[in-house]
Amino acid sequence: LQQTEEVEVFSTPSYACQRRTTLDNHNAVLTDALSLLAENAELSGEDGRGVAFRRAAAALKALPLPVTRLTQLGGVPCLGGHSLRVIKDVLESGASPEVEALRRSERFKALKVLTGIFGVGVKTAGRWIGEGILTLRQLRDSGPTLNRAQRAGLRHYDDLNRPVGRAEAAAVAAVVEAAAGSVLPGARVTLIGGFRRGKQTGHDVDFLITHPEEGREAGLMPKLVSWLDSQGFLLYQKTNSNSYLEAAEGPARPASNMDRFERCFSVFKLPEEAGRGGAGAGGEGGPRPWRAVRVDLVVSPVSQFAFALLGWTGSKLFERELRRWAGHEMNMCLSSHALYDHRQSRYLRASSEEEIFAHLGLEYIPPSERNA
Ligand code: TTP
Ligand code: MN
Ligand code: MN
Ligand code: MN
Numbered sequence: 001l002q003q004t005e006e007v008e009v010f011s012t013p014s015y016a017c018q019r020r021t022t023l024d025n026h027n028a029v030l031t032d033a034l035s036l037l038a039e040n041a042e043l044s045g046e047d048g049r050g051v052a053f054r055r056a057a058a059a060l061k062a063l064p065l066p067v068t069r070l071t072q073l074g075g076v077p078c079l080g081g082h083s084l085r086v087i088k089d090v091l092e093s094g095a096s097p098e099v100e101a102l103r104r105s106e107r108f109k110a111l112k113v114l115t116g117i118f119g120v121g122v123k124t125a126g127r128w129i130g131e132g133i134l135t136l137r138q139l140r141d142s143g144p145t146l147n148r149a150q151r152a153g154l155r156h157y158d159d160l161n162r163p164v165g166r167a168e169a170a171a172v173a174a175v176v177e178a179a180a181g182s183v184l185p186g187a188r189v190t191l192i193g194g195f196r197r198g199k200q201t202g203h204d205v206d207f208l209i210t211h212p213e214e215g216r217e218a219g220l221m222p223k224l225v226s227w228l229d230s231q232g233f234l235l236y237q238k239t240n241s242n243s244y245l246e247a248a249e250g251p252a253r254p255a256s257n258m259d260r261f262e263r264c265f266s267v268f269k270l271p272e273e274a275g276r277g278g279a280g281a282g283g284e285g286g287p288r289p290w291r292a293v294r295v296d297l298v299v300s301p302v303s304q305f306a307f308a309l310l311g312w313t314g315s316k317l318f319e320r321e322l323r324r325w326a327g328h329e330m331n332m333c334l335s336s337h338a339l340y341d342h343r344q345s346r347y348l349r350a351s352s353e354e355e356i357f358a359h360l361g362l363e364y365i366p367p368s369e370r371n372a
Contacts, residue, residue, distance in 0.1 A: 164204065176207050
């Protein structure tokens with residue numbers, strides 16, 4: 001008698017927005033490898049390849065158990081030849097030679113360090129590497145011209161690369177709520193991004209602000225920013241004004257995901273309370289009384305609130321998949337402002353995320369299960 005081991009064959013729907021992806025990832029070794037390849041593609045300006053690896057990693061994140069053999073992956077979508085090769089290597093020998101070589105590569109390490117500076121994108125980092133700048137020390141010594149964001153990024157490099165915890169996010173929330181309540185009584189502040197999905201840490205803290213009376217939110221951001229600045233909470237900020245207009249004939253550029261809300265990218269000066277991670281911020285001089293934290297603020301009119309909430313909760317891949325589903329499967333155009341139905345030639349209104357999923361013909365997925 002031949003003994004055959006029972007191995008479960010997995011299958012999962014092909015769009016990430018059709019799946020429930022919690023933070024409980026049973027295949028982290030595999031998804032870490034694929035995510036690194038995705039990151040490298042993105043850092044090399046190859047966004048298409050990046051998305052392919054992100055989709056492959058996301059499909060594995062949705063599986064209920066660890067994968068032990070390649071034959072279990074028959075029903076798992078989005079796994080191209082390259083991803084399967086990496087998975088095979090990891091399953092057979094514990095690591096992928098390609099991924100390990102990448103981890104050690106000078107260029108990859110330099111791209112990570114340089115794009116780890118707030119305000120430095122892939123193009124700038126690539127140019128600096130071409131000029132022989134591979135480290136922060138070399139950057140500081142060779143002194144290329146830096147813009148205001150990059151100067152703040154370099155100055156606060158260590159703080160901004162230290163994960164933000166939930167307690168710190170709550171402390172930032174208290175500040176933002178005080179600011180909003182002071183400049184616009186009745187304003188509502190909602191934590192969005194990774195923290196809304198239940199993550200314990202983040203690279204920043206994201207907030208969506210609205211007012212229950214349509215129109216009252218107009219012009220809020222400059223007031224908010226000047227209140228925060230006057231109270232000494234801002235180390236850096238850049239505000240973009242709202243440029244969204246709903247056109248009668250539908251979205252002008254259906255493919256555009258550009259957000260046109262009032263929006264602020266900032267670096268907060270967050271006072272460190274005793275006993276809340278102050279030690280890590282220290283150096284020789286002992287714990288400092290504050291740390292720098294990246295904070296993103298978005299203001300939306302209440303009529304667009306549900307779309308903004310859905311569009312800013314993430315994950316980035318989940319968002320991308322929602323828009324792809326809307327376009328390819330429903331002939332609709334989804335943005336963080338609205339949902340347009342091309343078949344009916346009209347906008348579909350919604351006042352909750354649940355309604356948007358329903359318009360899209362999707363089962364509702366709560367934020368904690370959008371960690372694709
Ligand atoms: P991020 O803050 O970049 O990501 P995150 O909060 O999911 O993860 P982290 O914990 O590392 O901060 O973005 C939050 C969401 O905001 C993201 O899902 C998509 C949305 N978003 C936009 O809509 N437009 C943008 O330009 C950016 C940067 C984000
Ligand atoms: Mn589980
Ligand atoms: Mn975030
Ligand atoms: Mn953000």
